[in-house]
Amino acid sequence: xxPIPLTMxxxxxxxxxxxxxxxxxxxxxxxxxxxxxxxxxxxALQGAxxxxxxxxxxxxxxxxxxxSPHALFGPRPxxxxxxxxxxxxxxxxxxxxxxxxxxxxxRGAYYKAFWADPPSCAVGxxxxxxxxxxxxxxxxxxxxxxxxxxxLVFIVFLSYDVWxxxxxxxxxxxxxxxxxxxxxxxxxxxxxxxxGYTFSCHSLRHLIGGGIDLLSKKPARMAGYxxxxxxxxxxxxxxxxSLVWVGFSxxxxxxxxxxxxxxxxxx
Numbered sequence: 001x002x003p004i005p006l007t008m009x010x011x012x013x014x015x016x017x018x019x020x021x022x023x024x025x026x027x028x029x030x031x032x033x034x035x036x037x038x039x040x041x042x043x044a045l046q047g048a049x050x051x052x053x054x055x056x057x058x059x060x061x062x063x064x065x066x067x068s069p070h071a072l073f074g075p076r077p078x079x080x081x082x083x084x085x086x087x088x089x090x091x092x093x094x095x096x097x098x099x100x101x102x103x104x105x106x107r108g109a110y111y112k113a114f115w116a117d118p119p120s121c122a123v124g125x126x127x128x129x130x131x132x133x134x135x136x137x138x139x140x141x142x143x144x145x146x147x148x149x150x151x152l153v154f155i156v157f158l159s160y161d162v163w164x165x166x167x168x169x170x171x172x173x174x175x176x177x178x179x180x181x182x183x184x185x186x187x188x189x190x191x192x193x194x195x196g197y198t199f200s201c202h203s204l205r206h207l208i209g210g211g212i213d214l215l216s217k218k219p220a221r222m223a224g225y226x227x228x229x230x231x232x233x234x235x236x237x238x239x240x241x242s243l244v245w246v247g248f249s250x251x252x253x254x255x256x257x258x259x260x261x262x263x264x265x266x267x
Contacts, residue, residue: 200231
């Protein structure tokens with residue numbers, strides 16, 4: 001079969017010789033990310049119904065200040081401006097949000113879906129110049145490696161949340177006993193997917209395997225590099241499954257807290 005060259009007309013937005021439905025992928029990304037942004041913003045500003053028994057919504061974890069038993073430092077601080085709405089999520093959600101916003105995969109996804117830069121491979125762009133990520137504001141994308149450090153800390157807190165989700169209080173006696181609920185499994189899967197997304201990060205792969213000429217001379221780092229590389233091959237899958245599940249995890253806890261859903265105790 002003879003290869004067909006792909007060409008596009010410079011300066012003409014959407015001009016291409018591609019015959020496939022190239023617009024489906026960026027359109028799907030646009031709607032999926034838009035839906036998550038709308039929901040997560042709404043959920044973060046509620047400041048209520050984010051905990052149920054031993055469960056804490058991952059969008060509010062760690063809860064630094066708040067009204068639930070999960071709050072590390074007590075209720076709303078007195079220094080918070082009275083004119084501003086308060087939600088525990090506002091204090092923490094910027095860190096995982098920044099990690100995703102600057103993610104190497106998500107850049108390629110939302111550059112196409114939201115900025116049409118480019119809309120897809122071999123498809124005309126609405127602009128003729130490209131500045132790259134060496135000038136403002138795109139140079140800020142280079143802070144991704146620093147958001148990685150914060151994301152690793154968040155995995156620790158989320159893992160602790162799963163541990164706490166294994167201990168249920170008897171409302172009649174006040175005794176706490178070990179158990180397993182559907183919510184425990186929801187939060188455990190959420191932490192697993194977020195862990196896969198975080199540990200498959202390109203920056204982590206470079207952090208482990210970069211900076212040396214012969215990786216084979218560092219057996220421990222080489223083993224870690226191969227492990228992260230294995231996860232990194234499916235980084236896009238980790239990115240989407242973790243995004244969907246963190247939204248569902250918040251929704252699950254919220255529905256239980258509002259009395260809409262009943263959390264089933266497995267034992």
